[in-house]
Amino acid sequence: MTRWIEVLVGMADGPTTPVQGTVKPYWRTTEPETFYYGSYGEEPVEIPLATDGVRLTRWGRRARIESLDGTLLFLSDGETAWNFTGDPQRPRSTTLRRAQRFGPGRALVVTRPTADWVGDDHARPIGPVTDIDFLGRPCWSVKLAARESVAMPEPSLILVVDAESGAVVAEHSGDGRVGAEYTDIVVGTPMDASDFTWDGPVETDQESRQKTLQHDPHWRESGLAWFRDNVAAGPIEVSVDVELTPRFVEVTNEDTGEFTAPLGTPRQQTGWLHRRRHSPEPWAVRMAEAQFAWSTADFDWTFTLRVGTLDHAGLAAVQQQLHPGEPVIGTPDLVPPTRTAW
Structure with missing residues (x-):
């Protein structure tokens, strides 16, 4: 039986040899997803994984993403990330740790910092490692526990790791709702480190912030005025169904x-x-x-x-x-909770 420490060592620094293939994310739910992201005003540098698939190449901590027709979308040398979807000649650039993936598949593109594995956010296995076959290759499957949270609970995370290269080849949420995986894979094709870097002009985080600040300070008001004149002058209100069933008690x-x-x-x-x-x-x-x-x-x-x-x-x-049939007889006196200082 494969031990968790063997899997962790195998994937800690990313694939030991180049791994290439088509990656597709999936969503098996119609419920909207909520993502939390903080910035200083810059546009986020996103990791693009189209629903119809992309070509992903991994080697060590490096990553290269192309569309299915070969258009370059994203590069990372393991420290810096470049997104080419906005301007192919002047990509948005940031540190890799700040690159955002709003959806499943980050584990396939980004190798986590080693220090993250001593935390409690999808860093501890639930149950034993399972030896499986994935796309004809020997792989390990492991389920990782989510960080405990009442305010923002998350499902567990299932990773499938290629036993030879250490590449994460599939990622699934423990509840089965979302995930991403290779649909074909080639291991060992020679690559050059220059295939994962960009030395041309870029738009930095600071330049992105400056561009945001240069907007007309009245653009919100002018846009609303246009909407009132051309679309609807009054408030738009509809009745909607809201799910109020307890998630847990x-x-x-x-x-x-x-x-x-x-x-x-x-x-x-x-x-x-x-x-x-x-x-x-x-x-x-x-x-x-x-x-x-x-x-x-x-x-x-x-x-x-x-x-x-x-x-x-x-x-x-x-x-x-x-409380069916029980009448309301009054109102309790509500006060704010007591605040404590650390």
Whole structure:
């Protein structure tokens, strides 16, 4: 049986020999995905993986991505990343660690820093390593645990690693919703390090920030005015269905029936629900978001909505589903939670 340390050593520095093939990402869900990205105003340098596939070459920490017709899309020498999709003659450039992949497949393109493997974000195996055959090649499959998080829970991550080269050849979310994988693969074709670098003009992060700042300061207002004149003058409002089923429930006191529950789906948290025993004492659960509080004979309730708005009929519908037939008799006194200093 292959040990996890063998897999880790094998893929720690990227493929030991050039690995080439077609890579395709996939999505087996229609739910929207949310990605969080921070910057200082520059446009992100993205790792482009088209749904119909790209040609990916990996060697060590280097990466080269071309479209299926051979157009150069992305390069990395292991330290710097260049994206050619905006301007093929003057690509956007940044450090590789700041290159963003908004979707599955990053593990196939970027070799993680060695220090990341001592953390808790998809860095620890769940169960044993499995020896499998992938595209006719001996490979290892390992499931990695996600970092524990109530606010932004993630599924586990399954990596498939080529046993000979150490290349990550497939990446799947543990819930089966998204992933990316090679659909064909060639190992050992001679390459030159110059195939993974660019020495021409570039647009740096600083230049990207400057370009953003040079926009007309009134461009937002002028765009809105144009929209009101040419498309719709008034507000655009529609009624939509919002998923408010708890994702999980933390029972804080089984004897009194008190609980806290985030609402929505793993990809989109839509609100919070809290319940305690009915009490005249202040309740430290007040939030800045749209929050509704009420009391029944036995319990105090708060419902926080993070998307859209809720009218009286909507609130009544929520209450009827939570405690059918029990009337609302008042409102608890909500106060902000106590802040602690580290």
